[in-house]
Amino acid sequence: QVQLVESGGGLVQPGGSLRLSCAASGRFFSTYDMGWYRQAPGKQRELVASLSSGGSINYADSVKGRFTISRDNAKNTVYLQMNSLKPEDTAVYYCKATMSLVHYWGQGTQVTVSS
Numbered sequence: 001q002v003q004l005v006e007s008g009g010g011l012v013q014p015g016g017s018l019r020l021s022c023a024a025s026g027r028f029f030s031t032y033d034m035g036w037y038r039q040a041p042g043k044q045r046e047l048v049a050s051l052s053s054g055g056s057i058n059y060a061d062s063v064k065g066r067f068t069i070s071r072d073n074a075k076n077t078v079y080l081q082m083n084s085l086k087p088e089d090t091a092v093y094y095c096k097a098t099m100s101l102v103h104y105w106g107q108g109t110q111v112t113v114s115s
Contacts (some may be wrong), residue, residue, distance in 0.1 A: 002026050002104040004095045009109030012085055016113070020080040022095030022106055029076040033098040036069060037110075038081045038091035045094065049080060060090075085113045 008020040024032065035050035049069035050058045057069060063072065068081040090113050095106040 002032070002097050002099060004094065004097055004104055004106035006095050006104050006106045006109040007030055009093060009111045011114065013115050014085060014087060014113055016085050017081070017083045018085065018111060020082065020093055020095075020109060020111075022078045022080075024078070024095075024113075026076070028099065030073040031099065034069075034071060034078040035096045035098075036078075037094045037096060038089075039094070039108075040088075040091040041047065043091075048093070052071045081110070085111075091094045097100045 003025040006020060008018060010018060012018055031053050033052045035047050035101065036048040038048050039045040046060065048060050048063055049067055051069045051071055059067060066084045070085045071078045090111060092108040092110050094108045095105045
């Protein structure tokens with residue numbers, strides 16, 4: 001069982017920045033494939049960024065050049081640095097860990113981009 005706890009969400013003005021963190025339990029964090037997803041009201045959950053245990057990274061087209069995913073295996077934590085935020089980035093952001101083909105989700109953290 002893997003437990004995930006997200007933090008770092010909040011209210012930010014357009015053009016601002018936030019850094020989300022996701023702390024994971026377990027002894028084998030370095031072997032987890034990690035991802036950030038988001039879900040806006042009335043929309044399906046979508047992939048924002050992923051970072052595999054081997055270091056492969058993927059981004060949604062809508063966030064390329066603005067968001068950066070990274071991980072610190074010593075701290076069992078994955079990060080999402082979000083710059084140049086737009087109102088359309090408003091959503092609940094979820095962290096996902098995949099281990100041995102089993103997916104684990106965090107509880108989500110709200111990000112609101114508004115003036």
